Amino acid sequence: MVGIVLITHGTLGESLMRAAAHTLGKPLEHVEHVSVGAVDIPELVLARVERAMARVDDGGGVLILTDMFGATPANVAxxxxxxxxxxxxxxxxxxxxxxxxxxxxxxxxxxVEKAQGGGTTGVVYMNRDKCCGER
Known part of the structure; x- marks a missing residue:
């Protein structure tokens, strides 16, 4: 089983985990989040990430999800x-x-391929004509 670690600004990772558990209707296993605050030191964040990875990895590898490329979470990842x-x-x-x-x-x-596809197809431009039908 692939372990998953979210590295995000603030509480975004925790919120995504709660929403995923709600959507899937079950508690999440082998999924953890590491929050990055404005004053966090990257070396300390890295240590928290390594501990989270060790907890979720059962030998199937780890997928790390970050919120924004180029920011501290992705740089640590x-x-x-x-x-x-x-x-x-x-x-x-x-x-x-x-x-x-x-x-x-x-x-x-x-x-990785499935997750990237889900993330991409989940971004949809919505306007009345495309999503809402006649009103």
Missing amino acids: SRVLQDGRVEGLSGANLPMLVRAIAHRDLPLAVV
């Missing part, structure tokens, strides 16, 4: 990535997390 063992995606959203959880029994590379 880039320090622990290992091709085929620890992979990362930025731009985390609820469809991305739900898709990752739904497919986590597949190989890590497939979970």
